[in-house]
Amino acid sequence: MAEKHSSKGIMWAVIIVAIVLIAIIYPLTVKKSTSAADAAFSGGDQAELRIQPVARFQLAKAEAPAAGGAPKDGPTVYNSVCGACHNTGAAGAPKIDAKGDWAPRLGAGKDALYASVLNGKGAMPAKGGAASLSDDEVKGAVDYILGKVK
């Protein structure tokens, strides 16, 4: 009797888990079918479609500064990465439009400034936190700043 009861309990547990899984997955597939990516992948593998939203979201976040493959020019890098701090002076960053903030730093020379950004300095992480930037892209952004403050 007791054994029968517990196997029934397991059966219900399995059914409930299945319902919960369906309830989680179903909205994802519905959302998916209305997204633009669905058009690109129409006819594609359904399982791949279902894991896509998660995978694509993470890629987009990690590669935002380097998306596209081609090297980014100074203004592009500045606006996508550096401006977050240097437009507002967040975290004590020298502001791009405040020559007085930069005057004492310019004396160190361009190479020292490059090195500060490549390696990080104070509250600024290496490469402004965008590790996927190439050294040249970072230098381009420094040049862009220097062009504005000189």
Ligand code: HEC
């Ligand atoms: C998280 C905020 C933040 C981001 C993002 C950031 N910076 Fe900075 N930056 C700072 C801070 C804070 C300082 C001042 C560091 C110090 O002197 O202690 C600084 C200093 C600098 C300096 C002067 C370094 C020196 O030796 O005096 C340069 C040049 C610079 N940043 C360029 C950049 C460039 C180019 C980028 C984008 C690739 C960038 N920063 C992204 C916060 C940031």
